[in-house]
Amino acid sequence: MWTAMRSAGVVPGTVAETWAAYQVHEARSDARCAFCWDYTPWQWEEAWRSALEWLLDNLPSPTVEGITARLAWLEHRANQDMAPDPKRERMLVAALQADFAAFVQTGQTESHPPRQRTAQRRATVQDLLRTMPGLSDREIARRAGCSPQTVGNWRRKMTEVDQ
Known part of the structure; x- marks a missing residue:
């Protein structure tokens, strides 16, 4: 599946890039539904969405940007009732956001992605x-x-x- 995805387009390499791609995909789907109330996504669109969701759940995120994007993804997932227990997910996201805010305020944000040559x-x-x-x-x-x-x-x- 990943070979097909990579040959069809650029697969994001970080959680932040994946979250941005997911948001673009969702906005495009929302716009299509606005024009056609009974719009049904193509199979390739659903496959792309599933791939992005998998990446958001599984890519490592050792940077501040990655952690921030992962938190936004978890919050989105919890608010969309996509998680097995949305109430528990919302509580987890709130706790993670508070912990992360405290982490950032302590100045421990030295983890940066490697610079691309x-x-x-x-x-x-x-x-x-x-x-x-x-x-x-x-x-x-x-x-x-x-x-x-x-x-x-x-x-x-x-x-x-x-x-």
Whole structure:
């Protein structure tokens, strides 16, 4: 399944990226339901949603951003009654949020994700430009961890090579 998901698009690598992708997916589904009240998602949409949910539950999150995203996911899940015991989940989320807020205030936030090397960012930008050419420079830059200017430069270089 993961091979198919990766060949169809970019699979998020962090909890924060996965949470952002999940929110985009949910907003798109909500918009479709607004236009068509009896809208039924395609199977691939449900598979993508399930994959994102699995990642949100299972990806390691050793950074402040990852923990924050995981807390937001748990809160969302509890409020949507997706958990086996929503009341217990809400209490767990509240306790985790309080603990995390205290953790952040103590200044123990030294855990940062490893910096991506230039070659890795370039490869990510090129891959996104090839697989999702309709994305804006800003969105590709956000996903790749670089500036929109860099994405624009690579877009121009790739266009020149193709011509």
